[in-house]
Amino acid sequence: MSELHHECGVAAVYHFGQEKNSPVAMPYGRGRVSRLIPRMLLDIQNRGQLAAGMTTYKPFDKDLLLTHKRVGTVSEVFRMSRKSKYQKLMDKHEGPAAIGHVRYATCGRDDPSYAQPFERSHLEKRKWFAFGFNGQLANYPELRNEIRSQGDFHLARETDTETLMHLMSQEIAECSDINPRDLLSNVSQRLDGAYNITFINARGTMFVSRDPNGFRPLCYAVRDGFFAAASESVALTNIGFDPEEVQDLDPGCAAIIEDGEFRIERYAPAVRVSHCFFEWIYFANVCSRLDSQSVYLSRKFLGEELAMQEQESTVNAIVVPVPDTAKAAAEGMAFSLGVPCLEGLMRHRALGRTFIESEDREAKARMKYIPLPEVLRGKRVFLVDDTIVRSTTMRTLVDQIRTKGGAAEVHIRVACPPIMAPCFYGIDMPDVNDLFAPKFLAQKQLITPEVEAEMARHFNADSLRYLPVRSIAKAVNKDPDQLCQACLTGDYPTPAGERLYNLSIENVGVDGRAGRRLVEEDVEPVLPPARL
Structure with missing residues (x-):
């Protein structure tokens, strides 16, 4: 089985509660929960050892979104063996929300530009976003060719992640008040394959979503205004959530945090649930629970x-x-x-x-x-x-x-x-x-x-x-x-x-x-x- 590799894994944290610090998020505090991301990525390192990265939401800084990503294992990317360098990096990336990603490539070259999260900067906050992608689009060649045929568009990388970023950017640009559910609903109509997404924008809106087939696992937990999500449950229980607090996100649904409020919304019908059996027999961390x-x-x-x-x-x-x-x-x-x-x-x-x-x-x-x-x-x-x-x-x-x-x-x-x-x-x-x-x-x-x-x-x-x-x-x-x-x-x-x-x-x-x-x-x- 050493001949098989998984595409990647995703993680997200958000201390959206205003009134108090969550016991789960301590000792980090509301403005520092982003420090949990490297720890969570270590727990899902089995899903990708080629590259790792994180994007932090920093509402009071010049850089409202700040991304750090490199080729290497989680400990290499975040300099975890060098305490001073790790602490300096974590201080720089402090914030109340963050998303993280570990990668192994099924498409795209092994260079830093393919590491995730992908960030799209923009002057308008609603158009400035970062996201991590777990899966593979089976209709990627058709989508790529369609985009390239549309006049002045250009794709710099041979990866379905960049194609997905382009599709989301188009939807956001065409509608000034589009919400996460409608964004996902519109984009999903063009996608065929596996696509779990973690997303955050410069307004502080976050969502994590699971594709309508539910190919890849995705779970979340919420307590006292603190939200966390990851590809596997072990990443959530190891930061302090009780096993019974960890929920599997249903296929075709998204966990959304917007304007300080948390909700679950369905964006597409789950026509044919198709959980990948390999998740249980090989890819997942043996300590995890997937879909119960x-x-x-x-x-x-x-x-x-x-x-x-x-x-x-x-x-x-x-x-x-x-x-x-x-x-x-x-x-x-x-x-x-x-x-x-x-x-x-x-x-x-x-x-x-x-x-x-x-x-x-x-x-x-x-x-x-x-x-x-x-x-x-x-x-x-x-x-x-x-x-x-x-x-x-x-x-x-x-x-x-x-x-x-x-x-x-x-x-x-x-x-x-x-x-x-x-x-x-x-x-x-x-x-x-x-x-x-x-x-x-x-x-x-x-x-x-x-x-x-x-x-x-x-x-x-x-x-x-x-x-x-x-x-x-x-x-x-x-x-x-x-x-x-x-x-x-x-x-x-x-x-x-x-x-x-x-x-x-x-x-x-x-x-x-x-x-x-x-x-x-x-x-x-x-x-x-x-x-x-």
Whole structure:
């Protein structure tokens, strides 16, 4: 799963109450709550490590909005390892409201100009705004070409974030008294894809909004005139909100603070709720709750599902997770099977961000994970991973566990169904031709034990087993119709996503592989009892 990256994460704070300081916001005080943003971004650093930034509202300064953003991790961008420099930066960016952002690029180059929030300066306060964007617009190429065709307009970056900024600017310019709900309503009619937004302008108006499909998570909390929002709940509970105070923002809704008042408004109907299942099984912080469902318990359940379909002998067996997000699934599997769950692979912590500079995926994997022969030698190893994307990392891991770790057997267990199609809604997922599973599965073909055996041979593993699609909805406690599982089934919830998928399979070979497959609900597999 180290081969997948998320688009980004967002955060916002606002001490809008006039009468008293909120206990949650203390010890910062009303005018200094912006200092909470770096702490919140650290809690959602898992969503993007390429760049980070914040924009502060400073109502009594010359710079009514002040933005700081850089390429780097949160601690690097905000100089958190240098106390004096960090304090100086925080003093400069003090204010009663702020928005923050962490980024990994699914489109756009890795340079500072792509870091967020994006700020649009203007002489008129209502036209001066900054915003952070979490997601990906599936119809970005069409929007970009439409803007460029309109006479004297110019887009300086190859990113859907700049396109979104242009669309919002147009709406604000055309109506002198447009409110946040109408702004979002008008803009959303032109958008297809995932788009959570945090927004603040020079008047002090803030909103955070979730797209009508609800692809990406977004939650908020309010207490005593203090408001906070973030992509994940852990960022809110870690600054002092009680878990029961944290609410999920409904798809198609916005939390708005305007003229010192807080409200929730719907700006678009939620026609088809399509929560991304990957949020629970991989991307989100394991401490978070997304749309009322625990991330940890979801992953643990997937491991229990793996155990229920186990057929191999568990004599002299251990369960080993691929660090770090597969740990909960491995624990659930091991507990259900009654075998030890041990860390036979360790992540090389010292490599840091410089590790991503290499383009050799196999070399990356060999550097990133260290097998422990003291744990692995002579064991029947059940290697649990979140999913398999391109297969390079898994092949390297199996080889290392055998050669350096001395394992007697390696059985791959994947706490996810096969990835069959790209994502166009905010996950940096390869095209069909670069994915592992479509090379073995023809269009609309069910995965069978024979196919899994062929996959295992590719990895030089003793066996391989995936979870069926039906396990996902059970694990996240959602109706399948409320989930986006397009990367598993090829069923995209928006028209632009469907068009992009059709384009992506045009280059597939004549054998018909790398196409859409049936979900397992059509056939209930009958498994033999596990051998002890």
